[in-house]
Amino acid sequence: MKVLLVCEYREGKLLDTSYELVAFADTLGAEKVAVLVGDEAAVPQLDAPVYLADVALCGEYNPAVHKAAVLAAVEKEQPDYIVFSHSSYGWDLAPRVAVALKVGQVTEVVGIVDGDFEVGCCNAKMRRKVKPTTARAVLTLQAGAFAAVAPQAAPRVERLEVAIDGQGLTFVGYEAAEVKVVDLTKAEVIVTAGRGVGKKDNISLIADLAKAMGGELGASRPVVDAEWVEHSHQVGTTGQSVSPKLYVACGVSGAIQHLAGMKKSDFVVAINKDKDAPIGEMADVLVVADVLQFVPVLTAQLQG
């Protein structure tokens, strides 16, 4: 079995998640080949052929051209699986490659069960096994599902020539991340408001608890999107990654993108009225309750 790893590069660097792809191939016990649109100084370090397309010509984000690079590597190597990270790069490019090859795609693989690919569904409340029927398949891997391996040997680099045609799309550039007003990364205690708090007026209940615990207020994405709390409080893949001694999640369901930002917490308390909420998997203590009833009582006790 042969696996083509589509590595990822941004602003001059290879992204570390490329080594999660290597880990996945190792789990399958498959032969590896890789492809990168990047530069010589940033090729993944692995004992395998790496096809390199020149980023100076291709551009960092140019889906039609990157698709052509991946297809050129597929043509040379005839892999069984073409594997991407499930990232803004991978979920954008993978379906383009799948449709060009007319092969099935399995999105956000979390594991391999009896030779089938396991993915989450219904906000991680259920699991699904997917079985592509095509000889070849495209896969994207959930971030962190396969622990990255360390860089290994120097690869055998082979250059790829790719036709440059953006097909109606132009990459203009990057906009830097906004400066964080609140730094949650050093907080010892974080009390997070999720959508389950119901409305903006109720945020003060959560903020009061955070204060009574001597901690900071965190927020899930919908709470930020609805403008109940300012963005610099957001925890998760598109917010901050935190590692407090105590994390209290109030009315947070536990979507993978949220968990990714708080799973390094030492001790997790979740307050949720749904006993089946996926956050329960991560929680050291799950309090099955209405946050609006439970939190004020807890705050009052702490205030003495």
Place this chain on the structure above:
Amino acid sequence: MKILVCIKQVPDMESRFKPAADGLWFDETDLAWRMNEYDEYAVEQAVQLKEQLGKEPELTVLSIGSDRVVEAIKKALAMGADRATHIQDAAAQQKDPWQIASIITAYAKDKDFDLIFTGMQSQDRGSAQVGVLVAELLGIASATTVVDFSFADGVVSVKRELEGGIKGLVSLQTPALVTCQLGLNVPRYPTLPNIMKAKKKEIEAIAVDSLLSEQAIAPTAQVYAPVRKGGGIVLEGDVGDMVQNLLGILKEKTAVVV
């Protein structure tokens, strides 16, 4: 100008899920249904574009599914879409993203839509494929995970959300397709007068068989509940007791709360 928005109806994610009898999907009885959250942003953006351009654009919403999806369609009409197409398919949940995209493409291919909006992913299946597949099948430009959208002189300018708070700025020549990410805008609630007006809008019904000629290539083999790792303590019951219990645990297990 012609605009298409693809919407999916999904269960409320706070529902209790269990596998269906055949083990190939989840049991759909006793679930509450709503419009896929990502698609609400898609509808809102399309309506805002229509408002920007005045009366001229025609905004169609499309949904594939059983009769219950008409509820989601009505919501989109009440938010401001002009007309709707319901592709009737009682077995839509068994179709894979490739088939769903093929159906949408078969519908859209001779209609010359200038802009197509989809969600970046559906909340139940989460494949994040259908939008890009449709764009590729139609041979038009597309950008995913859009958190900012503007349109002027036939050019679409978007911000794509990347990891770590960085955004990628992209411009697209129409015809184009964008997939909408959470937070793109603030989806409106339909007002009562608009709900009444929506009742008069046309919902065209098309049988799926007339549009589908593809087999599934990534079918679901099984749906099942995750194995609960357990390990954590679960507190249930009286609020006062739970608070005392929790404080006891925190005192014992963490150094931060006394």
